[in-house]
Amino acid sequence: MLGPIFAREFLTLPRRGRHYVVRTAYPGLLWVLGLTAWQVVVGWTETATLGENARFGLLLFRIFAGVQLALLFFFGALSAASAVCQEKDRRTFVLLLLTDLRSYEIVLGKLLGSLLQIGFMIVGMIPVLAMIMLLGGITPGQIGQAALVLATTALAAGSVGTLVALWRDKTFQTLALTVLFLVLYLCVVWGLPALGDIDFSATSNLHFSWDLNEIQKWVDPFAAVQSILEPTSEAERSLPPAYGFAVVMVLLSVILNGWGIIRLRAWNPSGEPIMQRERPEVEEEKDRAKAHAAPGEARAVWANPILWREIRTRAYGRRPILVKLAYALVLGLVCFYAVYRLESASDRSSFTATVGLVAVSILSLLLISTQAVTAITSERDGGALDLLLVTDLTPKEFIFGKLLGILYNTKEFLLPPLILIGFYAFRYKLLATPPLLHPELLDAKNTEAFICVVLAALVLMAFSYVLGIHVALRNENSRLAVINTLATVFFLSAGTLICIYLIRINTRFEVQWVSFIFFLAAGTGGLWWVLNGERPSAALTLASWCCPIGVFYTITNVLVGKPGSIESTDPLVPFLVTVGAFGFTVMAMLVPLLSEFDVALGRTTAGGE
Numbered sequence: 001m002l003g004p005i006f007a008r009e010f011l012t013l014p015r016r017g018r019h020y021v022v023r024t025a026y027p028g029l030l031w032v033l034g035l036t037a038w039q040v041v042v043g044w045t046e047t048a049t050l051g052e053n054a055r056f057g058l059l060l061f062r063i064f065a066g067v068q069l070a071l072l073f074f075f076g077a078l079s080a081a082s083a084v085c086q087e088k089d090r091r092t093f094v095l096l097l098l099t100d101l102r103s104y105e106i107v108l109g110k111l112l113g114s115l116l117q118i119g120f121m122i123v124g125m126i127p128v129l130a131m132i133m134l135l136g137g138i139t140p141g142q143i144g145q146a147a148l149v150l151a152t153t154a155l156a157a158g159s160v161g162t163l164v165a166l167w168r169d170k171t172f173q174t175l176a177l178t179v180l181f182l183v184l185y186l187c188v189v190w191g192l193p194a195l196g197d198i199d200f201s202a203t204s205n206l207h208f209s210w211d212l213n214e215i216q217k218w219v220d221p222f223a224a225v226q227s228i229l230e231p232t233s234e235a236e237r238s239l240p241p242a243y244g245f246a247v248v249m250v251l252l253s254v255i256l257n258g259w260g261i262i263r264l265r266a267w268n269p270s271g272e273p274i275m276q277r278e279r280p281e282v283e284e285e286k287d288r289a290k291a292h293a294a295p296g297e298a299r300a301v302w303a304n305p306i307l308w309r310e311i312r313t314r315a316y317g318r319r320p321i322l323v324k325l326a327y328a329l330v331l332g333l334v335c336f337y338a339v340y341r342l343e344s345a346s347d348r349s350s351f352t353a354t355v356g357l358v359a360v361s362i363l364s365l366l367l368i369s370t371q372a373v374t375a376i377t378s379e380r381d382g383g384a385l386d387l388l389l390v391t392d393l394t395p396k397e398f399i400f401g402k403l404l405g406i407l408y409n410t411k412e413f414l415l416p417p418l419i420l421i422g423f424y425a426f427r428y429k430l431l432a433t434p435p436l437l438h439p440e441l442l443d444a445k446n447t448e449a450f451i452c453v454v455l456a457a458l459v460l461m462a463f464s465y466v467l468g469i470h471v472a473l474r475n476e477n478s479r480l481a482v483i484n485t486l487a488t489v490f491f492l493s494a495g496t497l498i499c500i501y502l503i504r505i506n507t508r509f510e511v512q513w514v515s516f517i518f519f520l521a522a523g524t525g526g527l528w529w530v531l532n533g534e535r536p537s538a539a540l541t542l543a544s545w546c547c548p549i550g551v552f553y554t555i556t557n558v559l560v561g562k563p564g565s566i567e568s569t570d571p572l573v574p575f576l577v578t579v580g581a582f583g584f585t586v587m588a589m590l591v592p593l594l595s596e597f598d599v600a601l602g603r604t605t606a607g608g609e
Contacts, residue, residue: 003101005109013116018480025522026121030128032518033063050136057135058229064132065146065225068125069153070494073221074182076118076154078486081161081178083114085171086479089381094269103264107257111162118154122147145228145242152249153221157182159256166260167267172316172374173323175482176367180326183363187333189220217241218248304397306388310405316371316378324412327367331416334359357420361457362493364413365464366486371410372468373485375402377478399593403465417457425450445571452575463582464489470589474533484530492551495523499555516552523548531589539588543581550581 013019037060087093087110096106129143161178168174192212217223224245231240302308309315338356379385388398407414425446468485475481499519528536528544554574 002112003105003109005096005101005105006113009109009113009116019117019120022117023120023124027124027128029067029522030064030125032522033067034060035518036516037063054136057132057137060132060135061129061138061142061146062229064125064129065150065229066222067498068121068150069221069225072118072122072150072154073157074179074490075483075487076115077157077161077178077182078175078483079118079161080111080114080158081165081174082171082479082482083110084162084165085174085482086381088165088169088268089171089378089478091382097265097268103261107162107166107260107264111158111257114162115154115158118158119151122150122154125150141240142228142231145240146225148246149221149224149228149242152246152253156249156253156256159253159260163256163260166264169270170316170374171378171478171482172371173320175370175374175486176323177326179363179366179370180323180330183330184326184333186220187330187337189216189223191333191337192216192219214241218244221245304401306393306398306401307405310375310401311408315405316374316409320409323367327363327413330363331360334363335420357417357424358497360420361417361460362489364417365460365489365493367413368406368410368461369464369468369485369489370482371413372406372465373472373482374468375406376469376472377481380472380476381478395594399469399590402469406465406468414461418454421450421453421457425453449571452571456575456578459579459582459586462586466586466589470593471530471533473593474535488527488530491523491526492547495519495548496551496555499552500559520548520552523551531585537588537592539591540585543585543588546581547585550577554578 038056084093087096101109126143126147129138129146130140132138133140133143160181161174164178164181165174168177193216217227218241224242227241299312302312314320335356338359376385379388467488471485471488472478472481475484499516524544527547528541531540531544554577557569557574557577558571560569
């Protein structure tokens with residue numbers, strides 16, 4: 001019913017080796033999280049009671065549902081979007097339009113085919129949740145509702161990614177707009193309860209009797225999961241919010257996919273060159289001396305043609321302003337919410353300043369890495385990369401031309417986190433909580449922290465730039481390169497937040513060291529695979545060890561003291577560890593590309609040896 005595209009994906013997916021790697025690693029991640037939760041609730045030296053078993057089961061269910069929801073929400077959309085982008089970059093999407101395939105077979109085939117891996121993950125997660133039910137604290141109905149919320153969330157997010165990919169031509173615009181639309185959607189649905197505080201009757205005769213908190217559970221995936229974990233008596237007597245959320249997500253998916261099916265052949269193909277009629281022979285002979293290959297006025301090319309193309313041409317789409325406007329809108333909403341919390345004295349805490357900074361920084365790193373990896377994958381899929389590599393361009397001209405061009409095109413994503421750091425440092429000085437007797441000590445420490453955070457942010461951004469180029473040049477599969485790059489940035493960020501959460505919910509760190517060893521091992525193995533690929537090196541192997549350990553040391557070092565007070569740790573030591581680890585990784589990726597370019601790309605027999 002879904003056509004040959006879905007049938008091919010369904011038959012070929014189990015033949016890929018990474019399919020089994022993902023199916024093994026995914027339950028392994030859940031097992032490590034479960035082990036950590038057991039250490040937090042019970043520990044190894046005590047015998048658990050029935051009540052502690054039930055409390056552990058509920059906590060484990062909460063962690064599993066939250067982590068999987070965050071993963072499926074973003075990677076469902078990115079997987080669907082990258083499936084269409086790869087076809088467009090390789091010029092095979094036009095061939096699909098020339099066949100007798102119906103529009104719905106193309107759209108639904110690409111969407112559901114790209115979500116097959118995610119569907120298998122959800123199916124494999126259900127027995128794990130069923131085993132948790134044996135501990136008590138949850139019911140079979142909650143497990144079914146959680147699986148329904150996860151599945152419909154992935155379907156709706158994938159529909160967004162597919163629609164954007166059908167609309168836009170360039171891979172960077174597609175992936176960036178997909179991420180920004182998802183974040184914008186979360187900003188809107190999270191802001192719904194705030195509308196309940198506005199009195200519209202003072203300016204008009206309109207009266208709203210809706211409960212916006214209940215409506216939020218029907219549109220917000222995280223609120224829907226929370227309603228499953230903490231069901232109310234009203235929800236038990238009526239339709240649970242999880243079912244209402246599933247209905248809304250299915251309707252949203254139908255609308256998005258229906259619009260994509262209707263507009264499929266109107267949007268694609270786009271940008272086709274207009275062929276002009278041939279001139280008469282007489283006119284051709286008369287203007288032969290003035291004719292040149294390209295129409296229009298000839299433009300002077302810089303000494304580095306790669307840098308010239310990145311900056312002076314539309315290498316990343318005809319309307320890059322769309323991405324920047326969407327980013328500006330999301331940035332404004334996030335900063336407004338963060339500053340609103342800071343201005344509220346009752347809601348201020350030691351970590352209040354990180355609310356806006358962490359969200360903006362992770363979003364900027366994702367957009368930067370997306371621009372970096374697609375700068376190479378688009379060239380490869382279009383057949384231009386091999387032509388560039390056989391020209392007289394030196395490796396330095398190619399690599400630095402790409403890096404400087406990417407830096408120029410992403411300057412709007414690089415500056416906001418740095419500006420936000422300075423705003424927090426010199427406007428609020430949250431280290432003064434409570435007020436101190438010696439403010440001069442606070443000023444000195446606040447300035448030192450500001451300098452360290454800014455420099456560390458610059459190093460992390462440089463890591464994202466070089467990582468995208470490095471992974472794209474080492475992976476011939478563009479879709480795999482994009483997913484590996486974004487997954488590395490996402491898991492480094494999400495893993496850091498998970499470690500902070502686990503440390504803060506239980507002050508007894510000594511009972512958690514076993515699980516953190518598993519986290520470090522998993523992070524090291526994943527980073528080693530992404531950085532080395534099929535051509536490992538000693539420097540990249542060492543770098544894959546340094547980054548997870550450096551991040552973990554920085555987290556624990558910062559949380560040892562009292563963040564937000566004068567008793568917090570000296571920021572210099574975590575700064576040196578972070579800069580040392582990620583700076584060494586940048587050099588380990590960059591030096592082979594500049595000194596042994598052919599070997600680093602595996603284009604010689606020496607690379608295989």
